[in-house]
Each structure stands twice: as C-alpha cells, then as structure tokens.
Amino acid sequence: MSRSIAFLVRFAGGLLAASAVSAAAFAATPSALFNDNCSACHQTTGKGVKGAFPALAGDPYVQGDPAPMMATVLAGRAGMPSFKDDLSDLELASVLTYVRTSWGNKGKPVSASDVAAARAKLKAGKKPASLQAH
Numbered sequence: 001m002s003r004s005i006a007f008l009v010r011f012a013g014g015l016l017a018a019s020a021v022s023a024a025a026f027a028a029t030p031s032a033l034f035n036d037n038c039s040a041c042h043q044t045t046g047k048g049v050k051g052a053f054p055a056l057a058g059d060p061y062v063q064g065d066p067a068p069m070m071a072t073v074l075a076g077r078a079g080m081p082s083f084k085d086d087l088s089d090l091e092l093a094s095v096l097t098y099v100r101t102s103w104g105n106k107g108k109p110v111s112a113s114d115v116a117a118a119r120a121k122l123k124a125g126k127k128p129a130s131l132q133a134h
C-alpha cells in the first residue's frame with residue numbers, strides 16, 4: 001500500500017517535471033524571437049541587406065533612445081511590417097533588448113513595461129479625436 005502511494009507520488013512528480021520542461025521549451029529565447037520575426041530581412045548577423053534592409057548591427061538608431069525604435073517595431077514603417085499584433089510586450093522587450101545588445105551593440109535593455117507604455121502612446125496617438133473617451 002505505502003509502496004504504491006510512493007509510486008503515485010513519484011509518478012505525479014515526474015509529470016510535473018515533464019510539463020515544466022516543455023513549458024520552458026515553448027518560451028522562445030531572445031535570439032529565437034529575432035531569428036523567427038526579423039532575420040528574414042535584417043539577417044541573423046544583424047547586418048541587413050544593403051539597399052533593401054538596414055543593418056541593425058552598429059546602427060546608432062537601435063542603441064540610443066528606445067522610444068523611436070519601439071514605435072518603429074510596433075507600428076511598422078515603409079517596407080517593415082508592424083509587430084504590435086504579433087508579439088506581446090514581453091516578447092517585444094526581449095527581441096528589442098536582443099537587437100540593442102547584440103553584434104557589439106551597446107544599447108540599454110528595454111522592459112515589458114517600456115513596451116506597454118509605448119503601445120499605449122501609439123494607441124492614443126492613432127485614435128481619431130471623435131472616438132476618444134470623454
């Protein structure tokens with residue numbers, strides 16, 4: 001009896017451990033987020049493609065004030081798609097921090113609450129005056 005209980009406890013513990021491992025496997029790493037969402041254009045090296053996709057490696061724009069960079073990636077610009085509906089605040093913070101600190105870049109990290117604030121600002125700015133809350 002007590003042996004079968006011990007087995008059940010071990011079995012349940014094993015299940016918990018297994019689900020913790022698979023949850024970790026699904027949380028994308030910053031480099032995976034970049035490679036999945038950005039590298040088709042900006043390349044995994046961050047060097048871009050001359051004349052088509054700007055280099056992010058060594059780009060002063062991605063190492064300075066994060067506000068314009070966050071706005072660009074949230075809203076898109078010219079040939080660059082918008083990511084506001086595809087990536088969460090946390091995912092955007094992760095990928096932007098990756099861009100700002102990879103390939104020799106020396107930008108400061110961006111947090112999920114920075115992205116949330118930029119998202120709210122973008123929404124407020126885009127909303128026509130007639131639709132604004134009273």
Ligand code: HEC
Pocket residue numbers: 034037038039040041042052053054056059061062069072073077078079080081083095096099
């Ligand atoms: C479909 C191609 C494409 C994808 C995918 C893409 N970009 Fe871009 N990106 C561009 C283009 C084109 C520009 C230049 C836009 C312009 O001419 O104003 C750009 C510009 C930028 C800029 C501004 C650079 C500067 O110096 O002005 C940043 C930052 C940036 N992209 C980051 C990202 C990040 C981060 C991702 C992934 C989340 C991403 N891009 C995905 C095509 C892409």
